[in-house]
Amino acid sequence: MQGQGHGTGGGAGYRRAESGTPDTRPVPTQGSRRLAVEREILAANNSHAARNRERWRGQGVFAVNLVSSPGSGKTTLLVETIRRLGFVFPVAVIEGDQQTSRDAERIRATGAPAVQINTGKGCHLDASMVERACASLDLAGGGLLLVENVGNLVCPAEFDLGEAHKVVILSVTEGEDKPIKYPNIFAASDLMLLTKVDLLPHLVFDADGCLDYARRVNPSIEAMRVSSTSGEGLDRWIAWLARGVEAAREGARR
Ligand SMILES: Nc1nc2c(ncn2[C@@H]2O[C@H](COP(=O)(O)OP(=O)(O)OP(=O)(O)O)[C@@H](O)[C@H]2O)c(=O)[nH]1
Numbered sequence: 001m002q003g004q005g006h007g008t009g010g011g012a013g014y015r016r017a018e019s020g021t022p023d024t025r026p027v028p029t030q031g032s033r034r035l036a037v038e039r040e041i042l043a044a045n046n047s048h049a050a051r052n053r054e055r056w057r058g059q060g061v062f063a064v065n066l067v068s069s070p071g072s073g074k075t076t077l078l079v080e081t082i083r084r085l086g087f088v089f090p091v092a093v094i095e096g097d098q099q100t101s102r103d104a105e106r107i108r109a110t111g112a113p114a115v116q117i118n119t120g121k122g123c124h125l126d127a128s129m130v131e132r133a134c135a136s137l138d139l140a141g142g143g144l145l146l147v148e149n150v151g152n153l154v155c156p157a158e159f160d161l162g163e164a165h166k167v168v169i170l171s172v173t174e175g176e177d178k179p180i181k182y183p184n185i186f187a188a189s190d191l192m193l194l195t196k197v198d199l200l201p202h203l204v205f206d207a208d209g210c211l212d213y214a215r216r217v218n219p220s221i222e223a224m225r226v227s228s229t230s231g232e233g234l235d236r237w238i239a240w241l242a243r244g245v246e247a248a249r250e251g252a253r254r
């Protein structure tokens with residue numbers, strides 16, 4: 001599946017002087033037009049997201065949107081999660097990447113259905129892409145929908161997909177200061193998974209400091225330390241998912 005992404009996080013338009021030297025003064029008319037376009041894009045996305053949320057509420061689907069920088073361990077975590085869950089309830093996955101179907105193939109190898117969305121030049125998934133991908137998944141019986149967003153710590157923060165929660169994934173090789181350098185995505189997430197904690201003995205990484213930074217931008221963020229390699233913390237993460245599925249199914253029965 002091919003989609004067109006929209007980065008809305010860029011700055012105002014800039015003039016280029018005839019000498020070739022960049023003139024960094026913003027061009028006000030371009031800037032305000034760009035802001036209007038961004039607002040339209042986000043409003044259209046929000047209405048798609050509301051439709052997704054309503055449909056999943058009726059179906060009893062617990063949808064989670066995993067956001068992170070590239071390579072933080074999202075797909076590895078999903079593979080280990082699905083293996084440990086053992087299909088006690090239906091699980092489906094939507095994979096977002098600019099190119100290739102590698103991640104969807106890794107998920108399908110577990111036996112779970114997966115749809116790959118390729119965003120091309122786009123830097124995030126949006127709610128309409130997810131809505132289209134859901135047409136190829138059987139979610140009518142409820143269960144767990146795991147959405148792996150495009151690896152990017154900026155743009156996915158702005159795009160609601162209709163999920164119950166954004167979960168931000170930060171691996172210990174990325175540096176503990178990421179929550180204060182990219183605050184929007186930590187502010188938009190309800191849970192932070194600190195991944196690859198098996199590597200901590202080999203790194204200079206202040207895990208408590210990282211959590212302090214995350215709480216500085218989002219005082220109510222929950223946090224878990226996990227390792228897909230050693231299995232540390234996976235039981236707690238899986239219990240969190242199972243509680244979400246139970247609540248979603250209960251909500252649909254009402
Ligand atoms: N040591 C260690 N390595 C891990 C762990 N989880 C993932 N990795 C490694 O991290 C690398 C990236 O893992 P992926 O699961 O592909 O990461 P991703 O976030 O899905 O990457 P993108 O989809 O490209 O953004 C791979 O080499 C994994 O083997 C972990 O818990 N511990």
Ligand SMILES: [Mg+2]
Nearest residue numbers: 074075103148
């Ligand atoms: Mg991946």
